[in-house]
Amino acid sequence: MNRTRLLVAMPLVAAMLAAACGRESLPRDYAIDQAPAKLRPAAAEAESTIALLQRRLGARLNAELERAGPAEAVAVCRDSAQMMTADVVAETGNPVGRTSHRLRNPGNAPRPWAKPIVAAVDSGTLAADVKTVLVDLGDRVGVLQPIPTGAICLRCHGDPDSLGADLTAIVREAYPEDHAVGFSEGELRGFFWAEAPLRK
Template structure:
């Protein structure tokens, strides 16, 4: 009862007076999760419509130009850096920095220990070039459909050809459903 009362009290106090350091990051975390969802929705919507209208080989062409554009648009609308990265890259422009690489290696280790890939996330406040930044990452699971069409082992020859043309150093093939394909990554200035 006491706990309930306390919860009710905290909830009715104005935000500005109740925000502790932890609550501050709780809000950042919530906002990061929402931004990732919105980014993922935009990517998925685009991918589905191109796959349906044009088929997977043409979708490779579309993805390679539209996915970076969606990342740029989302980054602008949030005033953060929002992108995707991976330990096995398709697009070299998505290369991870040292912190991102370490977090993805941590995700792989947590997966091995049995954690649910769809729930893997991590955040930390780090200093970058003398500025404090809130950094957030969320693992991207590989789904059978549609991901394996372009990230699996047995690619259609036209899909493989389109990928070879755009990404001569493509490492993002040979995945299985349930693997970690990569991660969403956000950098927010504090």
């Protein structure tokens, strides 16, 4: 899906949901570079919370892949990613995580405010065509930041035939409902998300 279609699809989905739920309005969303001034400090805080989680997960993944290879490194994602996420939440006080339109771990399902945006993504969408979105949640903001599939990610999220028997078996056992294979380089793999409060 290109950027125009995503931007068109989001308000549409919001309108459909609002109609279905009989609610007047859903939280308002913006491309982050067009956020109203009063939301910008909270948006920046949410983005730096995401950056912290991203740095930590990336460093750990690289170290494990170098040390052990993908089958062992799966254990990092399986056991450590959630713990590392919980640490960043404790340190910053801001809820943060990862989600996707094609989930591996059902525990990474999108927050309610992010759900319509994530659900509107088509498989095969390029990450470069997706903007970071800011959602106005009243007393706080939510930020949803696209994650591109890099070459290194293909070792566990690429063509199922290229993954190798060991890795496939480990993933299948841990995530029987895995939807997170078959990605190509540059494709949108999912999103980082974070929430941060409006401070007076």
